Amino acid sequence: MFEKFKTVGEEFAPSGNFLAVPYNFLNGLSGTPALVACFVFGALSNLSFAPLNFWPMMMISLVALVWMIDGATRQKKPRSAVFARTLLFAFGQFGVGFHWVAFAFLVDAKAHAALVWMSMLLPLGLAFIWAVIMRLAINFWVPGPARVMLFALTLFIAEWTRGHLFGGFPWNIPAMVWAPGGSVSQTASVFGVWGLSLLTLVFFSAPAALCDGRTQVGTKMGSVGRSVPIILVAVIFGSAWGWGSHRLSDATSQSVGPxxxxxxxxxxxxxxxxxxxxxxxxxxxxxxxxxxxxxxxxxxxxxxxxxxxxxxxxxxxxxxxxxxxxxxxxxxxxxxxxxxxxxxxxxxxxxxxxxxxxxxxxxxxxxxxxxxxxxxxxxxxxxxxxxxxxxxxxxxxxxxxxxxxxxxxxxxxxxxxxxxxxxxxxxxxxxxxxxxxxxxxxxxxxxxxxxxxxxxxxxxxxxxxxxxxxxxxxxxxxxxxxxxxxxxxxxxxxxxxxxxxxxxxxxxxxxxxxxxxxxxxxxxxxxxxxxxxNALPPTMYSKYRDVFAIGMILLILICWITLPRD
CATH class of the missing domain: 3.60.110.10 (Carbon-nitrogen hydrolase)
Incomplete structure (x- = not known):
C-alpha cells in the first residue's frame, strides 16, 4: 500500500500553498531528528491544558504528527517508523503532563524516593497504547484528505483505551483543552467529554489535510478536496460553539440552596x-x-x-x-x-x-x-x-x-x-x-x-x-x-x-x-x-450517556469512506 506515497527525498510543494514549507520540512525528517521533533511537539501540546488552555498548540502538534506519519510511510520500514514516532510524541505529552506523579513518591521521601523512577512507567505505558493502535491503523493510511479522519478516530480509540484499561487513567483527555464553563465545554452536557474529545481531535487534525503526499496532486478534487475536512469541522464546531454560547446566554446561577x-x-x-x-x-x-x-x-x-x-x-x-x-x-x-x-x-x-x-x-x-x-x-x-x-x-x-x-x-x-x-x-x-x-x-x-x-x-x-x-x-x-x-x-x-x-x-x-x-x-x-x-434540568448526557458520541463515530467513518483518498 505504501507505493502510493512519494519516496524519500522527494518534496511536495504545490504553488501557492502557504503550508508547503513546514510540510516539506516535517515530512522530510527521518531517523533521530524525526523522533526528537515528535517528542518536542508532544511535550509542547501540554500548553493546551489548564492553567494556560492555549488550545492552538494542540492543533499545531497534532497536524505536525500527521505530517510526520506521512513521512514515516516513505521510510524503508514504515510501520516501525510510525510506531516510534507515535510513541515519542505520546511520551512527550504524557511524560511532561504527568510530571506530578513523581511528586507523590516524594511526599514520604524516606520510604518511597527510591521508587520515583516508577513515575515514568505510567506515561511510557500509555504512550505504548498510542503507538500500538497507530501501528495497526497505518495499514489503512491513505495519501489523501481521508487520512485525517482515520488519524482522529485512531487517537480517540487510543485515548478511550487508556481511559478504561486496568481501571483507566483519563487525565487530560483532548476535551480538557476547553476550559469548563466556556461555550465549547457546554457540548459535554450532550456528548460528554468523550464525545467532545472526538470532536476536538477531528477539529485539530483537519488542517493537516491541506497538504498531503499524493503524487498526482491535481487529481481527486485537488485543493478543493483538501479543504473539505476543514470546512466540515469548521461548520460543526462553529455550530457547537454557537449552541454553547446560546446556552450560557440563557443561564442563571441562582444560589437557592442552603x-x-x-x-x-x-x-x-x-x-x-x-x-x-x-x-x-x-x-x-x-x-x-x-x-x-x-x-x-x-x-x-x-x-x-x-x-x-x-x-x-x-x-x-x-x-x-x-x-x-x-x-x-x-x-x-x-x-x-x-x-x-x-x-x-x-x-x-x-x-x-x-x-x-x-x-x-x-x-x-x-x-x-x-x-x-x-x-x-x-x-x-x-x-x-x-x-x-x-x-x-x-x-x-x-x-x-x-x-x-x-x-x-x-x-x-x-x-x-x-x-x-x-x-x-x-x-x-x-x-x-x-x-x-x-x-x-x-x-x-x-x-x-x-x-x-x-x-x-x-x-x-x-x-x-x-x-x-x-x-x-x-x-x-x-x-x-x-x-x-x-x-x-x-x-x-x-x-x-x-x-x-x-x-x-x-x-x-x-x-x-x-x-x-x-x-x-x-x-x-x-x-x-x-x-x-440551583440544579439544572437533567442533561441529555445524564439520560443517554455516550449514545450521541457513538453516532459521531459513525459519521466520522462515513467521512473517511467518502473523502478523497488517493
Whole structure:
C-alpha cells in the first residue's frame, strides 16, 4: 500500500500553498531528528491544558504528527517508523503532563524516593497504547484528505483505551483543552467529554489535510478536496460553539440552596502524620469550622482524609467534632476500618456526621482507587517484594467500595459523592432511568436525582505546579455533564462552588477572621461560605450517556469512506 506515497527525498510543494514549507520540512525528517521533533511537539501540546488552555498548540502538534506519519510511510520500514514516532510524541505529552506523579513518591521521601523512577512507567505505558493502535491503523493510511479522519478516530480509540484499561487513567483527555464553563465545554452536557474529545481531535487534525503526499496532486478534487475536512469541522464546531454560547446566554446561577461552609486547613501531606502535628490538624479544623451559633452555615465540608486517623473509630477525636457541630451536619473524608473482615479492610470514605447520632448518618466508600496511590495491583505479590501503597494510613492499600449513588441525609440536600480520582471519570455517576422519567412506570433501577455533587480530594499529592488546576478542571466537567452544582474541597488544591454550567461561583480563600494567630509554616488554610446553586434540568448526557458520541463515530467513518483518498 505504501507505493502510493512519494519516496524519500522527494518534496511536495504545490504553488501557492502557504503550508508547503513546514510540510516539506516535517515530512522530510527521518531517523533521530524525526523522533526528537515528535517528542518536542508532544511535550509542547501540554500548553493546551489548564492553567494556560492555549488550545492552538494542540492543533499545531497534532497536524505536525500527521505530517510526520506521512513521512514515516516513505521510510524503508514504515510501520516501525510510525510506531516510534507515535510513541515519542505520546511520551512527550504524557511524560511532561504527568510530571506530578513523581511528586507523590516524594511526599514520604524516606520510604518511597527510591521508587520515583516508577513515575515514568505510567506515561511510557500509555504512550505504548498510542503507538500500538497507530501501528495497526497505518495499514489503512491513505495519501489523501481521508487520512485525517482515520488519524482522529485512531487517537480517540487510543485515548478511550487508556481511559478504561486496568481501571483507566483519563487525565487530560483532548476535551480538557476547553476550559469548563466556556461555550465549547457546554457540548459535554450532550456528548460528554468523550464525545467532545472526538470532536476536538477531528477539529485539530483537519488542517493537516491541506497538504498531503499524493503524487498526482491535481487529481481527486485537488485543493478543493483538501479543504473539505476543514470546512466540515469548521461548520460543526462553529455550530457547537454557537449552541454553547446560546446556552450560557440563557443561564442563571441562582444560589437557592442552603449555605455551605468549605474548610481546608492546608496541611502539607508530608507533615500530616507526624506525631506532633496530628492533634494540631484536628484543632485547626475545629477552629475554622467554629462552634454552632445558629447563624453560620448548616452544612460543613472537610476534604478527603481530613484528619490522619480513622475518625469514625477514634472517640477522642470524634467527640469534639460532634460537640462543635451542634445542630449542623459535617461531610468529611476519612479512612474507615471494617474490623468484621479477616484480615480487616480499610476504605477511603466520605461520611456525614452530626451530634444527634453516635455513628455516621451515611457513608460512601470510594469505588475508583488510584493504582499504587491507594491500592497496589497484585496486592499479595507486591507485599512480598516490599511495594506498598503510597498513602500513609493503610500501607497494604484500601479496598474498593460499590459504585457511587446519591446519599440522602436529613438536613442535607441529596448529594452525589465523588472522592478525588473519581472526578476524572465521566459517566461514573448513576444513569437516569429515562423510561421511568417519561412514562411514570416505576422500576427498581430508578433513583431520585441528586441535588448537587460533593467532591473532596487531597491535592497536596500533586506538587506545586499545574496538576491541582487540572484536577479542578476535570471535576467541573462532571457538573456540566450532569447539570448539577458541585461543592469541591481539595486539601492544598482549589476549593470552591461550581454551578451546573461548570462555572465557578465562589472560590475558597484564606480566613479573614482571627481564630488562630498564624498558620504553621507551610500551611495554607482556606475557607468559604457559599450557597448551593440551583440544579439544572437533567442533561441529555445524564439520560443517554455516550449514545450521541457513538453516532459521531459513525459519521466520522462515513467521512473517511467518502473523502478523497488517493
Amino acid at each position: 449555605e455551605v461552609r468549605l474548610v481546608d486547613v492546608g496541611v502539607p501531606q508530608s507533615e500530616k502524620f507526624k506525631p506532633e502535628i496530628r492533634k494540631l490538624v484536628l484543632r485547626r479544623y475545629l477552629q475554622l469550622t467554629q462552634p454552632d451559633t445558629g447563624d453560620n452555615p448548616r452544612i460543613v465540608i472537610w476534604p478527603e482524609g481530613a484528619v490522619p486517623y480513622a475518625l469514625l473509630q477514634y472517640p477522642d477525636a470524634l467527640d469534639p467534632v460532634t460537640e462543635t457541630l451542634g445542630a449542623r451536619r459535617l461531610i468529611v473524608g476519612t479512612s474507615f476500618v471494617d474490623r468484621t473482615q479477616r484480615p480487616e479492610r480499610w476504605y477511603n470514605s466520605m461520611a456525614v456526621l452530626s451530634a444527634e447520632s453516635p455513628v455516621a448518618e451515611a457513608i460512601y466508600k470510594k469505588h475508583r482507587l488510584v493504582p499504587f496511590g491507594e491500592m497496589v495491583p497484585f496486592r499479595k505479590l507486591a507485599s512480598r517484594i516490599g511495594i506498598g501503597a503510597l498513602q500513609q494510613i493503610a500501607e497494604a492499600g484500601f479496598h474498593a467500595g460499590p459504585p457511587p449513588a446519591p446519599l440522602s441525609v436529613e438536613g442535607v440536600p441529596d448529594f452525589q459523592p465523588l472522592i478525588c480520582y473519581e472526578a476524572l471519570f465521566p459517566g461514573l455517576l448513576p444513569k437516569r432511568n429515562v423510561e421511568t422519567e417519561f412514562s411514570g412506570v416505576e422500576s427498581d433501577m430508578a433513583f431520585e436525582r441528586a441535588d448537587w455533587i460533593v467532591n473532596i480530594s487531597i491535592d497536596s499529592w500533586f506538587g506545586p505546579l499545574w496538576a491541582p488546576y487540572q484536577h479542578f478542571e476535570h471535576a467541573k466537567y462532571r457538573a456540566i455533564e450532569e447539570g448539577l452544582p458541585m461543592a469541591r474541597v481539595a486539601s492544598r488544591g482549589i476549593s470552591g462552588m461550581v454551578d451546573g454550567y461548570g462555572r465557578v461561583t465562589d472560590l475558597a480563600h484564606a480566613p479573614d477572621f482571627e481564630i488562630y494567630p498564624e498558620d504553621p509554616k507551610g500551611w495554607k488554610s482556606r475557607i468559604l461560605d457559599s450557597h448551593i446553586p
